[in-house]
Amino acid sequence: MTIDPERRNRPALELYVPEPHARPGDEPDFSHIIIPAAGSVPRPDIAAQPGEMKDLAYTLVRVLDEGGQAVGPWDPRLHPDTLRRMLRDMMLVRVYDDRMYRAQRQGKTSFYMKSTGEEAIAVAAGHALEREDMTFPTYRQQGLLVARGYPLAQMMCQVYSNRGDKLKGRQLPVMYSDKAHGFFSISGNLATQFPQAVGWAMASAIKGDSRIAAAYIGDGSTAEGDFHAAVTFAGVYRAPVILNIVNNQWAISTFSGIAGGELTTFAARAIGYGIAGLRVDGNDALAVYAATRWAADRARSNLGPTLIELFTYRVEGHSTSDDPSAYRPKSAGSNWPLGDPVARLKQHLVVLGEWDDERHQQLSDELEAEVRAAQREAEKLGTLVTSSIEFPQDVRTMFEDVFEEMPWHLREQQTQMVDELEAKRK
């Protein structure tokens, strides 16, 4: 024991800094993760009090077992057509991500973020929510747009910031926004959307509406004050909102222990605020669907918010600007004990006799073709321009939408910019 040199009768204090279980060169080690059997977690009535379901914050709601059977009280008993649509959307997100990742590597855009391994989280929720419910996503829930049938070419135009980009090239790639598809504008300032979703849900309740909100946040950004504000307000006003924490174990290079994940579960945050909390296998599309539906039913019945920790793994890097082999074992993603969400849903459909390898391959080929066709369509409208002043948008639009009406100082600056560019072109 070290001794405080100034106060010799006392031990010197030591700062504890959490470390992940494995670093580059180590074998991936997930032995600390406790995985209860699928079907073993009870499903409370939606009217149950949060205090009666505290255990659900420390376990893992799972429906699909190792053999691909849907088991237990959380089985949402979905029609095979719904299961196939969910599988299709998850596969589509993966193909889309791969194409856009490649497009970034080809220099067609500045930046991209994949959601590999997390496809079930957005897609299953997209199917479980009503079409008019408002979602407040992070940058890794592109599956919500896909599940709601948003045109792929439009998503790509946003990624390319090209002539077809409805956001006029103002936002970083993947920061989509579409009111008609209930997809709120994404912010690069993390966690801000969480309390905004609560405000939206409060407004829905103030107006006697029946639509609810669903918000997303990462494990890392639960450390922001916005998270505390969101859960406090959601609890106090019993806001009709689902507060999803996507625990994908990593915040860029920082493991979830730095956000407090070693001390307790993220779902257990709910207990301190007195709201319902669930911890769910995020790689199990049926569990995600069932939990979302349960929380949505509660919200719709004025029974208040639910905090859901979706336990998953970020298989790829944080973004195209990140190389995860610098801070974790290379094979970590493929060793994740809860498997791959696409493979698990496929296995389930096969076990049901509703799917086979041939159909899977056929669908996969179809989706490849669909994404390529969308990409051709989007690229007709250009890709990101980084070395020319032949911009995809009319440059004057830079000054629009700062305010509803352009004030004099922006009009003046707009003229100045146009003059600058004309001088350069001469």
Place this chain on the structure above:
Amino acid sequence: MTVMNMIQAINSAQNVMMERDGNVVALGEDVGYFGGVFRATEGLQRKYGKSRVFDTPISENGIVATAIGMAAYGLRPVAEIQFADYIYPGFDQLVSEAARMRYRTAGEWFLPLTIRSPYGGGIFGGQTHSQSPEALFAHVAGLKTVIPSNPYDAKGLLIAAIEDNDPVLFFEPKRIYNGPFDGFFDRPVTPWAKHPKAEVPEGHYTVPLGKAAVVREGEQITVIAYGTMVHVALATIEAQGIDAEVIDLRTILPVDIDTIEASVKKTGRCVVVHEATRTGGLGAELSALIQERCFYHLEAPVGRATGFDTPYPHSLEWAYFPGPIRLGTAIKKALED
């Protein structure tokens, strides 16, 4: 017309708007049952119900963020931040979110949101109840900042702010809530009842955002002021016997450059007065704008009379406050140069 003080006018603006528009809601710390620590929402919960006028947790972050969500839904929230000094936990939501929502969504989402907050010193509030943070917000693209100086303007500007489709910061000079304090702290303050701008219509009217008022016409010098400082300016020039033109900005951003330019070109001299700290304050921006536009009309450098670049002290309040002595000195210098 009814005689109102600033608080009554601000209360009346919210009342008028809640009556007219079911999407207007009011929220903030103590604003519900109690009606606000300054009574600006008194009676509104009783009249419009708890779901439209309610108390919030002590979380400026949460107040601003949930108000943004409500505005995104389609409501017109009026959120009170109890003191401007407390606004900083909501700063990220205002700067990174509220200010940019219309822009980043290319107009798909916009935020008809009003943030009301008492600001400024002169009430012995110490450093945590006296600050003037308006320049921080004027520096942000996408926010409008409004500061009234009398009951008539307060009501008309607040209604205009609530009806505006962009986020508006509405800072209320709390030192003049009950009377037009002129900086002569050793004299009794006259109540609003004796002031012509305390005659306030009971119904709906607006004072447009972005338009300054020339509150006194004059030839020798232009004094640009807002909030409490409008009254300090009027009293100072009266005491000095100077024929100054006094401009009440009313809106800090977008600032009414035409009124400023016309006045300074006429008088050839200008002093800007504000209670906020000097460095990087609004006076700096105004003086840059004036020299860019009126340089060849200027007879003297643009002067500044401001709060000092220190935190707002408690016991030394009257040494800090830019009252008639500091402003008078700045005016005298601008006239002699």
